[in-house]
Amino acid sequence: METVEPMDSSRKRLxxxxxxxxxxxxxIVDRDSLQVKPITDQLIHDEVGAYLSDVEFGDIAWSNELVLHVVELKTQGPVKSLEQLQQKFQEHVHKINGMLQKYNAMLLPTAxxxxxxxxxxxxxWPHEHNAVYEAYNRIFDCRGHGWANLQSTHLNLPFYNDEEFEKLHAAIRVLLPIIPALSASSPVLDGVVTGLADSRLEVYRQNQKKLPSITGKVVPEAVFSQANYEEQVLQRMYREVAPHDPEGTLQEEFLNSRGAIARFERNTIEIRLLDIQESPVADMAVLQAVVAVLQALIAERWVPLQELKVWHEDQLSAILLDVIAKGQEAILTDQDYLRLFGYGSAENCKAGELWKHLVEQALTLDDQPEVANALNFIISRGNLSKRILEALGDEPSEEKIRQVYQQLAVCLQKGSVFLPDKPC
Structure with missing residues (x-):
């Protein structure tokens, strides 16, 4: 649903x-009650004196989203490395929280x-670009958790040509089903423990079922060239939405709501499956783990590329649904799938065990102790959903939920990792 591009299409191809x-x-929420505060436009106006959709600060920009209580922080164009990026995001968290004090408001993490x-x-959002949001609202009614209550982390990765698109798309497709085992951070909706590790993804995958080609099976179809993607994914969506969108407002690549979407206008694939974490350092830990495994898959470290390409979205989606429900505890029983990642045991394994194997095999964080520490907690103590549930208990009161999420806001401000038995 975004209209502002974090990777400028005018830049040279990477x-x-x-x-x-x-x-x-x-x-953005009230500091005391946690009630959402629809003041993103006021925040931006306070900074630049206008109701803009995008405000640039060198390497980092702020932008609006569909709803007025969400603000997006993003890299302004591609950065060369994810290393130390958490520090830049953390500076802007501090800046925004300082500006929000006069409204008795603060930033709140989790998905x-x-x-x-x-x-x-x-x-x-009623200002710039709101024609897009009004079109979505007219077609789908954007009141609902899958629209108005979801915060994610997006990772944009470049490809130079069709050959690189083929490799990147093949690797991303097979990794998508297990990403929520690391990133799930949404175990509660409407004041109730949902029983799902990743409640955001469960509502996200269904919020456009009126036009099923827009989200598909969340895991994208097995298409590996721009021409085939245009024909089998994009044109199908545009045809299906056309009767509801006579002005053609939504018939652009951003309409695609799969868990990873190809953006040929800027030669990137955007991974959208990730729940946001409690602080930027935890997000960078998850992103660096994802990137390291993708690099290993593309380098054919465990199996040839061809073996990645044969997986149908239905097979991968079935794994994803189990991981959405159970997170790191999801039991992976398909030995052929495990073999894609060099997991040699003949026995089933939990998604969390597979990630432990992958991090050991593919990632070295010796020179990034903060990120290494955050990733270690995610692998050893559980994803953020699991840690939140540990803090809440099975049937938490509204007051208990407020206490735990206020602690998560402290973690965000401090740039620390949430542990149920230790204050941030």
């Missing part, structure tokens, strides 16, 4: 892993507000 675009979405009623609390 080869695989020569650049990275990162977007982090945060809620879904645990108490928000999206049917009463939703206010759409």
């Amino acid at each position: 080869h695989l892993f020569e650049g990275f675009g990162v977007e982090l979405e945060y809620m 879904a507000h645990p108490l928000m009623n999206p049917y009463t609390d939703t206010k759409l």
Whole structure:
């Protein structure tokens, strides 16, 4: 649904892993009640004196999203490395939290507000680019958790040509199903523990079922060239939305809502499956793990590229749905799938065990102790959903939920990792 591009299409084309675009979405809430505060436009106006959709600060920019209580922080164009990027994002978290004090407001992390009623609390962005948002609202009714209450981390990865697109898309498709095992951070909706590790993804995958070609199976189809992608993915979506969108407002690549979407206008693939974490250092830990495994897959470290390409989206989607529900505890039983990642045991394994294997095999963080520490907690203590649930208990009161999420806001401000038994 974004209209502002974090990777400028006018820049020279980059080869695989020569650049990275990162977007982090945060809620603005009342410091005491955690009620969402629809003041993103006021925040931007306070900074630049105008209701703009995009404000640039050198390497980092702020932008609006569909709803007025969410602000997005993003790299302004591709950065050469993810290393130390958390520090730049953290500086802007501090800046925004300082500006929000006069409204008794603050930024809140995690992928879904645990108490928000999206049917009463939703206010759409009314300024620049709102024609796109109004079109979405007219077709789908954007009041609902899958629209108004979801915050994610997006990772944009470049490809130079069709050959590189083929490799990158093949690797991303097979990795997508297990990413929520690392990144899930949305175990509560409407004040109730949902029983799902990744409640955001569960509502996200269904919020456009009126036009099923837009989201597909979340895992993209097995297409590996621009021409085939145009024909089999994009044109199908445009045809399906056309009767509902006579002005053609939505018939652009951003309409695609799969878990990873090809952006040929800027030669990137954008991974959209990730729940946002409690602080930028935790996000960078997850992103660096994802990138390291993608690099290993593309280098054919464990199996030839051809073996990645044969997987149908239905097979991969079935794995994804189990991981959405159970997170790191999801049991992976398909030995052929495990073999893609060099997991040699003849026995089933949990998604968390597979990630431990992958991090050991593919990633070295010796010169990044903060990121290494965050990733170690995610692997050993569980994804953020699991740690939140450990802090909440099975049937938490509204007050208990507020206490835990206020602690998560402290983690965001401090740039620390949330542990249920240790204050941030």
